[in-house]
Amino acid sequence: MEQTYSIKEVAEYFNLSISTIRYYDKRGLLPFVSKNDAGYRIFTSSDMALIKTICCLKDTSMPIRDIKLYIDYCMEGTKSIDKRKDLLLKHKRQVILEQQTLENNLKEINMKIDRYSSGNAENIIDTQIKYMQREKKNLHLADPFHIN
Amino acid sequence: MEQTYSIKEVAEYFNLSISTIRYYDKRGLLPFVSKNDAGYRIFTSSDMALIKTICCLKDTSMPIRDIKLYIDYCMEGTKSIDKRKDLLLKHKRQVILEQQTLENNLKEINMKIDRYSSGNAENIIDTQIKYMQREKKNLHLADPFHIN
DNA sequence: ATAAACCCTAAACTATGGTTTATGGCAAAT
DNA sequence: ATTTGCCATAAACCATAGTTTAGGGTTTAT
Numbered sequence: 001m002e003q004t005y006s007i008k009e010v011a012e013y014f015n016l017s018i019s020t021i022r023y024y025d026k027r028g029l030l031p032f033v034s035k036n037d038a039g040y041r042i043f044t045s046s047d048m049a050l051i052k053t054i055c056c057l058k059d060t061s062m063p064i065r066d067i068k069l070y071i072d073y074c075m076e077g078t079k080s081i082d083k084r085k086d087l088l089l090k091h092k093r094q095v096i097l098e099q100q101t102l103e104n105n106l107k108e109i110n111m112k113i114d115r116y117s118s119g120n121a122e123n124i125i126d127t128q129i130k131y132m133q134r135e136k137k138n139l140h141l142a143d144p145f146h147i148n
Numbered sequence: 149m150e151q152t153y154s155i156k157e158v159a160e161y162f163n164l165s166i167s168t169i170r171y172y173d174k175r176g177l178l179p180f181v182s183k184n185d186a187g188y189r190i191f192t193s194s195d196m197a198l199i200k201t202i203c204c205l206k207d208t209s210m211p212i213r214d215i216k217l218y219i220d221y222c223m224e225g226t227k228s229i230d231k232r233k234d235l236l237l238k239h240k241r242q243v244i245l246e247q248q249t250l251e252n253n254l255k256e257i258n259m260k261i262d263r264y265s266s267g268n269a270e271n272i273i274d275t276q277i278k279y280m281q282r283e284k285k286n287l288h289l290a291d292p293f294h295i296n
Numbered sequence: 297a298t299a300a301a302c303c304c305t306a307a308a309c310t311a312t313g314g315t316t317t318a319t320g321g322c323a324a325a326t
Numbered sequence: 327a328t329t330t331g332c333c334a335t336a337a338a339c340c341a342t343a344g345t346t347t348a349g350g351g352t353t354t355a356t
Contacts, residue, residue, distance in 0.1 A: 002283050002286050002287050004287065031292055032280075033292075034284065034287075034289035034290050034292070042287065042289060044280070044283045044284060044287065044289070045283065046276075046279065046280035046283050046284075053256075053260075056253045056256045056257065057253075057257075059249055059250075059253050060249075060250060060253045060254070060257070075292060075293055075294050076293075076294055076295070077273070077274075077277055077293060078269075078270045078273045078274055078277075081264050081269050081270065081273060082264075084260075084264055085261060085264035085265060088260055088261050088264070089261060091257065092254065092257050092258065092261065095250060095253070095257065096254070098250060099250055099251070099254070101207055101208075102207075102208060102243060102246060102247055102250070103247070105204045105205075105207050105208045105243070106208065106240065106243050106244070106247070108201075108204045109204065109208070109236055109239065109240050109243065110240070112201075112232075113233060113236050113237060113240065116229050116230075116232055116236070117233060121226075121229050122226045122229065125225070125226045126225075126226055128194075129225055129226075131194065132180070132192070132194035135150050135192050135193065135194050136182065136192060136194075138150050139150055139152065139182075139190065139192065141182035141190060141192070142182050144179055144180035144181075144182070144223060145223055145224075145225060146224055146225075147224070147225040
């Protein structure tokens, strides 16, 4: 009637390794997962939903101790709703900052790619190198280039 | 005439620690930085431009060994332009993937925040908990909630 | 009934990206 | 000339997030 999943199935579903799931359990991220009489972990579909949330937080770089905090709140029932919301709002701000970092740096990377793709890439690069060499020479510093 | 910077000034400018800069040097990321007679690192404005690039790659999660590869290409002059471009194009694809991951997971996080913010958050959460408890009970598994 | 596939824990090990400590030289202001 | 601040290296140490290994049960298909 109710579907269950083995650790291997969960690992494949979420593209995690079996040892990562055991590691998460050891770190307290899976207090909701039960075991059968043989000591095997039995995952329910509700467990899968919570693990999906764990992956979501992990994939946005939330540290494991904070994910554990969130999961612990979840196990407290409705009384922790405000705390869960605060935690996620704080995390959301981090994710947005990370998005902005990524976007700004991607612009830089694109500019470099464009420069390398342009017809006079060689001239641009050569001019940069000569500028650096002159600067170093004026300061009586070594020439760092491995050219010739 | 030509401006130079001490390690402390570079650290403050890029918001890195002094030991991180020394660590980067040890890992081969700063082959272009010269030293004065006393053995002190002397940073030129060209050096600053290259360090900015290092930070850009680092802040988009490029591993140090790949940053070193890129810098090594830069020290080879114009003959490595194609290799640099390939490396950056490959990295760009990674950054875009990371952006998509972030965006999708941020949507999930926002959905949760909305749920926690809604007027009937308590009912929603309570229903989820009851579903999970019934599921576990039907499978003769322990109730994981720390309620009452 | 036995081999193959699967599960368990505990503990050691790894990779990555640093930071800290110990020891000592150099530079600038008093 | 000496204290204070800055610089250097080498080596040890740390945190995070896992992975691997050793030793041992369980389950399933033949």
